[in-house]
Amino acid sequence: MKFRCERDALTEALSVAGRAVGSSSGSLGLSGIQATLTGDRLELTGSDLDLTISAQIQVSGQSDGRIVIPAKLAESIVKSLPPGAVSCSAEDDELLISSGRSEFSIRLISANEFPTLAEADDQFIELPADALVDAFRQVVTAASGDDSRPVLTGVYASNEDGGLRLVATDSYRLAMRDIPGAAEVLGSASSALIPSRALSELNRLLKRGDSVRMHMGESEARFEVPGARLSTRLLEGTFPNYRGLIPDHHPNVLTIERTALLEALKRVSLLAKDNTPVRLQMSADGLQLAAIAQDVGSAQEIVEGTYDGTDLTIAFNPQFLREGLEVAPGDHITLNTIDELKPALLRSPVAEDFLYLLMPVRVS
């Protein structure tokens, strides 16, 4: 294999494919990135068996071939080279990387050690990328990062009234987003549990183009954007019955400017370290945020807003509240509450298709 290309293009492709390379895969082959050169097309692929990402770039190819290169080392080398053209040439079990006066020779990984990816001949459907970017971002934030409960690390996708509904929960909060008219994403399946990590990575790739091609199989989902492909194993298991968690009535409603609350929360949270909750005192006068940290100090701030309900002080984990505010659409949000112990609902008056359910912290 021999080719020449621009450093920045190669660096980006190595970075994209490298995001699927596991940190401790237990297999030498999976610590590498597979590089396949066909004519002037170079495809770089990383995989940890659950998630596979390929990036394609145009190069000036001289001889075709397939090699597996150590992912982290190759990316570090290429990134450190001076801007301009990079030449790569593989012979026997070594890859020669050169640019200007720099020259590196690195040992290759046996190509047999790398998984062989099945060629996709599936039926894809195409969706506008911008419809998905916000939706994925809004729900992924509520997914769990705890692998001991794999089901909660996924985003539950289901058909809902001819649209696609995405739901994620880590048991402390729940985010839900409906995408009207996108039910065909699931194909013949009524639902799928997609790893949130895969959707986070997909969101990075969606910035590459206006549309995404998707295929949802029985055990795998595939996505294609210009210059990159991503496939992920679907999670198995039963997603919690999320419908029963969403209260159908909240007597207290706080309507407030989203950014104003978010900025005030960030300020007050400076005194809410180590899981200290932030208290929201709501009354007809508006909202007061407060945090008290033992042996450190306290913070409070009044934020203008409209409150309709009985006076209430409710406390939240500041991180969970902040993340909900960050993904909520629109200039204003409503915080709908029942009492200081029952789940609160964060919504946007202009976007009925989004909700963020949040459990309070019990305070004395």
Added chain:
Amino acid sequence: MRLVVAECTVTYEGRLTSRLGRAKRLLMIKADGCVAIHADGGAYKPLNWMNAPNIFIEDQRSWKVSNQKGEVIVIDLHSVESDTTVELGTDPGLQKDGVESHLQELLSEQPDVIEHGLQLIRREYPTEIGPVDLLCRDAAGNTVAVEIKRRGEIDGVEQLTRYLKFLNGQPDLAPVRGVFAAQLIKPQAKVLAGSREIDCVEVDYDVLCGVERPQQKLF
């Protein structure tokens, strides 16, 4: 549970094709048919695995595990260090603290948690159709029968309905209303209870035990 420690190579074909090179590993074949291949590291996630139901074919040097999705794992055994089968029996499942009897004991000591002003008349109040978990008197002096479950389902509502019918036939107690208390009450049970004018109360076991659990969970 069959536990085999063997030097082996493993190939997987399905969503993709992968290969685990020759190395010593722990192979687990569980009673339900699940197969897992473990390295000597990591808390729980196998290097590769296949859930049941699957088809397991074993010969002297090789195992083949396949499923209906077309996935196939082939394990080639180069040398077997140990091969043991242990009968584990039925697992009792994760034991949780909030058993009904303890919940009943805790609520009998703190009936106010169920309803403000509630006072205990008797725990395990005997009737001819079985004991009522808690018989109480409310702030207005009326009798209240409380049925306590860890998980509140329709069966529990039916059971309380039978007790209420019986107790309301007792002139010295009637009128008796019902309260269904549980750590978690299913929506169907809430609907049924509501249609029979039975109040539902979800109680927090940790709080009853005096355990501080400030960050509450949705489920």
